[in-house]
Amino acid sequence: MVHQDATRCLKCKNALCQKHCPIITDVPKIMELYLNGDVQSAQQLLFANNPFSAICSLVCDHQRQCYGNCVLNFKKEPIHFYEIEQELSLPYLKEVHFKHNDVTKKKVAIVGSGPAGISCAMFLSDEGYDVTIYEANDKIGGVLTYGIPDFRLSKELVKQYARILNEKGVKIRLNCMIGTSISLSALKAEHDAIIIAVGTQKAKMMHIPNETRYNVHYAIDYLKSPQSFDLGKKVIVLGGGNVAMDACRMAKKQGYDTYVYYRKTFEDMPANKIEVEEALAEGVKFATFEVPIAITNDGMIFAKGENIIDEHGRKQTKVIENTEHHVACDSVIVAVSQTLRLDFPELKLNKWQFYETKQGHMTSMDNVFVCGDAYLGAKTVVAAVADAKKTVEEVKEHING
Ligand SMILES: Cc1cc2nc3c(=O)[nH]c(=O)nc-3n(C[C@H](O)[C@H](O)[C@H](O)COP(=O)(O)OP(=O)(O)OC[C@H]3O[C@@H](n4cnc5c(N)ncnc54)[C@H](O)[C@@H]3O)c2cc1C
Structure with a gap:
């Protein structure tokens, strides 16, 4: 119909x-x-x-x-x-089923099998390149497998990509973290090009006192295996993006009394609106204009915040003086963004501690490209795929002279 x-x-x-x-x-x-x-x-x-x-x-x-x-x-x-x-x-x-692509062109290694790495692999393999994916985990998919929970994205869907890549003739080496036994340089020596599509695997710290306490966790770690965590009774999730929403909804589904504390307003939350609505409908409680100040033995200290416009016209949160207050909780889940984990000392960095790129996506090492979240910063699935398209064009141009 x-x-x-x-x-x-x-x-x-x-x-x-x-x-x-x-x-x-x-x-x-x-x-x-x-x-x-x-x-x-x-x-x-x-x-x-x-x-x-x-x-x-x-x-x-x-x-x-x-x-x-x-x-x-x-x-x-x-x-x-x-x-x-x-x-x-x-x-x-x-x-859908695909037939094995004939290999007629050069050898490309792709490090990471999230949406960016898989897209690069498919586009290149379809054009006859000899593609191998190297993935640190035991399954492909990146955040789709180890981040976004099943209640939002069925893993059965993600598994289809392993089948499709296999049908197309893309080779996959799992449980293989490049930058440990196999260095980037060793990989480079045996391939015509490398695409680094490793995502943003490192949670950002808030740099507030007691962030290293046993009961403070980073959302991306928690979402990898929520069942292995004991969070007590009451959980506070810090952040307002998709990662925070997935973490709070997961904690609520696990039976915890779950709160989201966010430094700005609902309208400022970068999360998909539908995710915030679903979290609310499922019983997650929200507190806005709450700025984290410190973690204590039995909870957290927050101060109230307000939105101000800075000299560059950007919206910022200003802490209101003398508004500090204590909120009790058993565990804290931090979801205030992710950044690049620096696995490849061979590559130069830029001022944001991402890999420096000289022309488009090419890094300081010839024919080594960076793509997806590792290039853009923590973004979205569709942005990673769109970036893969651009990267593949650059790879083809460079390795074919
Ligand atoms: C919890 C969560 C929820 C999200 N929700 C949404 C959403 O609702 N909508 C949306 O559009 N986006 C969402 N995102 C963002 C989206 O998932 C990412 O932008 C996207 O997955 C980035 O794709 P990528 O391929 O660049 O990286 P990733 O998906 O991070 O994949 C990188 C892969 O590289 C592998 N890797 C890393 N280092 C190495 C190494 N040294 N050697 C070998 N392999 C390595 C990793 O194991 C991983 O498999 C969410 C992100 C998170 C964390």
Whole structure:
């Protein structure tokens, strides 16, 4: 049955939904194919443009992208394109099969198998490159496997990528952390190019007193294996992004009395709006304008904050004097962003402690490229895939002279 919304789509010439999609999904064309009953072409087009279309239809921030920018918002009736994308891409991902790609071109090593690494591998393999992925974990998928919880993204979907890569002839070496036994230089000696797609694996510290206490955890560590944590009764999660929302919802589902303390307002939270709404609906309690000051033996000290605009026109939180107060809790989960873990001493760094790039994505080492979150900073799945597209073009250009 055709999704009701599709018939209402205006198929705008200058489609804002497409313009605000980081991977520029051709929404009008997809809609046209879908309405003409050419489901297979619509599915193929979505996958060819974005191999993570199925995943993006579930985890993208649709409010800030296609849905929120649909021209029909002015009538308060935007098209739910992501639901149509789900209808098309979810079955496609599970059912599609590929034939083994012939290897006719050079050897590329990809370090990391998150959305960026997998996308690079698929794009390059489809063009005949000899691709091997090196992954530190025992499963591929990166954050999709070891971060975003199952209640939001089924691991069965992520597993399809192992099958698809295998069908395409991409080789995968699991449990292999580059930068330990195999150095980047050793890998480089045996490949024509390397793409570093290692994500942002290191949680950022808050640098407040007692952050090293036994009951303070980083959300990305907690989300890897929540069942291995004993958080007591009451948990405070610090942060307002997707990672904080996944951590608080997971803690609530595990039966903890869960609070989110955030330094700004609900509107300032970078998390997908739907995630915040779901956390609220599930019983997570929120406190805003709460600035963490210190961790104590039995909880935390916060001060009240307020939003101010700094001299560069940016919104900042200012701590209001004499508003410090104690909040009791048993555990604290910190989710205030991630950064790059520096596994490759061979590479030069820039002032943000990311790998320096001289031309586009190429690092200080010839034909070694950096891609995805490791290049952009902690961003999104769709941004990682879009970045993979750009990186692959640069790799091809460089290694073919
Ligand atoms: C909890 C959480 C929730 C999120 N929710 C959303 C969401 O709802 N929507 C959204 O769009 N985005 C979300 N994101 C962000 C999104 O998942 C990332 O932007 C995306 O996964 C980045 O892809 P990547 O391939 O660059 O890196 P990653 O997915 O981080 O993958 C990097 C891979 O590299 C491997 N690796 C690292 N170092 C080495 C090494 N030295 N040798 C070998 N392998 C190595 C890692 O094991 C990992 O598998 C979330 C992130 C987190 C942490």
